[in-house]
Amino acid sequence: xxxxxxxxxxxxxxxxxxxxxxxxxxxxxxxxxxxxxxxxxxxxxxxxxxxxxxxxxxxxxxxxxxxxxxxxxxxxxxxxxxxxxxxxxxxxxxxxxxxxxxxxxxxxxxxxxxxxxxxxxxxxxxxxxxxxxxxxxxxxxxxxxxxxxxxxxxxxxxxxxxxxxxxxxxxxxxxxxxxxxxxxxxxxxxxxxxxxxxxxxxxxxxxxxxxxxxxxxxxxxxxxxxxxxxxxxxxxxxxxxxxxxxxxxxxxxxxxxxxxxxxxxxxxxxxxxxxxxxxxxxxxxxxxxxxxxxxxxxxxxxxxxxxxxxxxxxxxxxxxxxxxxxxxxxxxxxxxxxxxxxxxxxxxxxxxxxxxxxxxxxxxxxxxxxxxxxxxxxxxxxxxxxxxxxxxxxxxxxxxxxxxxxxxxxxxxxxxxxxxxxxxxxxxx
Amino acid sequence: xxxxxxxxxxxxxxxxxxxxxxxxxxxxxxxxxxxxxxxxxxxxxxxxxxxxxxxxxxxxxxxxxxxxxxxxxxxxxxxxxxxxxxxxxxxxxxxxxxxxxxxxxxxxxxxxxxxxxxxxxxxxxxxxxxxxxxxxxxxxxxxxxxxxxxxxxxxxxxxxxxxxxxxxxxxxxxxxxxxxxxxxxxxxxxxxxxxxxxxxxxxxxxxxxxxxxxxxxxxxxxxxxxxxxxxxxxxxxxxxxxxxxxxxxxxxxxxxxxxxxxxxxxxxxxxxxxxxxxxxxxxxxxxxxxxxxxxxxxxxxxxxxxxxxxxxxxxxxxxxxxxxxxxxxxxxxxxxx
Numbered sequence: 001x002x003x004x005x006x007x008x009x010x011x012x013x014x015x016x017x018x019x020x021x022x023x024x025x026x027x028x029x030x031x032x033x034x035x036x037x038x039x040x041x042x043x044x045x046x047x048x049x050x051x052x053x054x055x056x057x058x059x060x061x062x063x064x065x066x067x068x069x070x071x072x073x074x075x076x077x078x079x080x081x082x083x084x085x086x087x088x089x090x091x092x093x094x095x096x097x098x099x100x101x102x103x104x105x106x107x108x109x110x111x112x113x114x115x116x117x118x119x120x121x122x123x124x125x126x127x128x129x130x131x132x133x134x135x136x137x138x139x140x141x142x143x144x145x146x147x148x149x150x151x152x153x154x155x156x157x158x159x160x161x162x163x164x165x166x167x168x169x170x171x172x173x174x175x176x177x178x179x180x181x182x183x184x185x186x187x188x189x190x191x192x193x194x195x196x197x198x199x200x201x202x203x204x205x206x207x208x209x210x211x212x213x214x215x216x217x218x219x220x221x222x223x224x225x226x227x228x229x230x231x232x233x234x235x236x237x238x239x240x241x242x243x244x245x246x247x248x249x250x251x252x253x254x255x256x257x258x259x260x261x262x263x264x265x266x267x268x269x270x271x272x273x274x275x276x277x278x279x280x281x282x283x284x285x286x287x288x289x290x291x292x293x294x295x296x297x298x299x300x301x302x303x304x305x306x307x308x309x310x311x312x313x314x315x316x317x318x319x320x321x322x323x324x325x326x327x328x329x330x331x332x333x334x335x336x337x338x339x340x341x342x343x344x345x346x347x348x349x350x351x352x353x354x355x356x357x358x359x360x361x362x363x364x365x366x367x368x369x370x371x372x373x374x375x376x377x378x379x380x381x382x383x384x385x386x387x388x389x390x391x392x393x394x395x396x397x398x399x400x401x402x403x404x405x406x407x408x409x410x411x412x413x414x415x416x417x418x419x420x421x422x423x424x425x426x427x428x429x
Numbered sequence: 430x431x432x433x434x435x436x437x438x439x440x441x442x443x444x445x446x447x448x449x450x451x452x453x454x455x456x457x458x459x460x461x462x463x464x465x466x467x468x469x470x471x472x473x474x475x476x477x478x479x480x481x482x483x484x485x486x487x488x489x490x491x492x493x494x495x496x497x498x499x500x501x502x503x504x505x506x507x508x509x510x511x512x513x514x515x516x517x518x519x520x521x522x523x524x525x526x527x528x529x530x531x532x533x534x535x536x537x538x539x540x541x542x543x544x545x546x547x548x549x550x551x552x553x554x555x556x557x558x559x560x561x562x563x564x565x566x567x568x569x570x571x572x573x574x575x576x577x578x579x580x581x582x583x584x585x586x587x588x589x590x591x592x593x594x595x596x597x598x599x600x601x602x603x604x605x606x607x608x609x610x611x612x613x614x615x616x617x618x619x620x621x622x623x624x625x626x627x628x629x630x631x632x633x634x635x636x637x638x639x640x641x642x643x644x645x646x647x648x649x650x651x652x653x654x655x656x657x658x659x660x661x662x663x664x665x666x667x668x669x670x671x672x673x674x675x676x677x678x679x680x681x682x683x684x685x686x687x688x689x690x691x692x693x694x695x696x697x698x699x700x701x702x703x704x705x706x707x708x709x710x711x712x713x714x715x716x717x718x719x720x721x722x723x724x725x726x727x728x729x730x731x732x733x734x735x736x737x738x739x740x741x742x743x744x745x746x747x748x749x750x751x752x753x754x755x756x757x758x759x760x761x762x763x764x765x766x
């Protein structure tokens with residue numbers, strides 16, 4: 001068993017001088033991150049194995065036989081930008097170039113929408129900086145009809161799934177073309193057609209729903225699978241644990257993702273993780289195969305996603321994946337990370353930047369160059385700005401053109417009951 | 430016409446719907462092989478198989494959580510929470526998820542599910558087997574709340590609930606499962622086989638959600654009640670000899686306000702009766718609606734008879750339960766006001 005103290009918060013309290021247990025005053029243990037603002041970022045305690053080191057077991061492996069994968073990190077891209085080891089080799093040049101484009105599009109979209117929020121065009125935004133590979137790469141392991149139950153930081157599922165940037169921006173602006181009619185907070189997208197379940201905004205509630213969706217697919221002898229998403233902090237919710245119980249009991253065809261980006265708003269991941277070695281290890285008690293993957297490595301995320309999806313499709317049941325990554329930006333437009341972590345912490349993050357790592361890999365493969373990358377950045381930004389402009393032509397949150405007050409009363413029920421009809425009349429809309 | 434207990438009628442409704450619609454699935458704690466602690470699902474697993482009727486882990490959050498996912502997929506889950514008192518872990522899934530899914534996704538995803546829960550007191554169940562949490566559901570936008578008072582309605586309303594495209598909370602007054610309870614706990618139980626409303630048609634029939642039933646026509650005053658209290662109110666009115674009009678609401682949301690308004694305008698007096706605690710109970714909503722709609726027809730203050738604002742006690746059950754004596758006093762007070 002590897003040392004469970006592989007993360008940076010594991011500080012072992014010093015033993016006090018021997019006392020009888022009866023007279024020892026009890027003390028509350030509250031985990032603290034290694035460093036706070038003003039300190040020097042330190043990830044030296046995060047154990048990162050070399051790329052290519054972790055075995056790729058057959059998909060029908062018993063969970064017990066791969067316990068070590070819950071404590072290691074599956075990585076494909078090495079420091080030299082090469083794809084190495086048993087998890088490499090699944091993607092062609094063109095697939096990788098497409099993946100790079102998706103991540104760059106997500107990053108450009110985030111930059112524009114973050115700015116739009118600052119300009120007062122919407123109330124709120126949440127960006128993905130540093131985590132682009134997780135959702136963009138995972139999406140490419142899915143088939144039409146599969147259903148994601150995402151959190152608010154997986155818009156890469158939509159972008160890599162071909163969803164329109166204009167519709168995304170219209171949702172963020174709550175304008176007259178908002179597919180959700182202004183009823184939902186910005187970035188809480190929904191697109192059944194793109195296998196993207198309506199984001200609740202409540203944390204963890206959708207984890208158990210993904211299990212139910214997967215069970216329904218199995219009840220109907222369908223071939224579709226479900227994918228659940230949660231952050232490190234929200235794994236503390238009962239919904240997470242209920243999902244693991246039900247997924248394990250009914251061997252639901254579901255992939256259970258934990259995106260460990262180290263921070264839950266201002267709370268470091270050690271508060272939710274407690275004394276456990278890793279988040280992935282939570283799956284082991286349920287007999288669910290559990291893997292950790294380098295979430296900043298597009299190839300690794302994709303390979304692990306393929307492995308887990310294949311298990312689900314073959315009726316082998318659920319898989320738990322912990323994506324080890326880092327939230328470079330703020331949690332949302334409503335917080336400032338300088339208040340809770342060193343400003344330069346993201347630069348010290350040992351797994352690098354997912355976009356740069358894939359770019360370097362493509363250059364090593366001879367399929368890409370710095371010049372083409374610069375050119376692509378400009379082209380992608382133009383595409384995003386064009387989509388943003390079109391969306392803005394349909395209004396923004398505080399412009400005269402926004403979702404109508406009449407729409408507020410629609411869709412509470414399939415048919416409007418008499419009391420709502422009276423209230424709509426009273427509102428005069 | 431065949432006579433059934435309320436449990437048999439509820440089981441029959443699920444049986445009818447499971448045989449008509451392969452998307453209907455039934456699950457909950459102890460409901461599979463064993464058939465449920467109140468026997469509501471007895472025989473359904475043997476008839477429809479384990480993938481359509483199955484036991485779950487003891488996790489109300491999980492039961493409703495997977496039901497939301499299944500409903501979004503396209504199934505029609507009809508799940509059991511063993512007692513309404515145990516639904517609180519599932520409340521977030523009901524309030525934040527089931528109730529809002531249609532709205533927040535602009536109908537891309539919907540949630541046609543039914544959550545059945547035995548409710549109410551009268552069985553010496555103490556704090557954890559006696560609560561009446563209907564107001565916690567009627568306050569939530571996007572779910573319907575139904576409380577039958579007899580086997581015939583229970584079957585017809587449950588069929589409507591399962592067929593409904595939106596989530597429905599189906600509260601089953603457990604004291605009525607085996608017979609109409611008049612509130613006199615010290616008297617022998619009358620079985621449903623001796624009651625007209627124990628006559629339940631075979632096969633498919635629906636009682637629409639949002640329509641009240643007038644159980645007794647009368648002119649002296651209007652009693653608004655639902656579930657067990659319909660029978661208690663009937664008994665109280667009969668014992669005093671008051672010509673009460675007794676309305677069984679059946680569905681709290683949507684509410685049949687027209688029937689209520691017509692009756693109170695006719696009688697000019699209104700007594701509201703429920704088992705649930707008084708403060709912020711559904712009676713408060715009824716009281717507000719009646720005074721707004723009928724103020725100039727009222728000849729007496731609207732009176733509410735409800736459970737006391739205490740946790741549901743054990744030994745003091747019959748001091749707590751609003752029985753015929755308390756209801757009767759309220760009727761006299763309202764008539765003499």
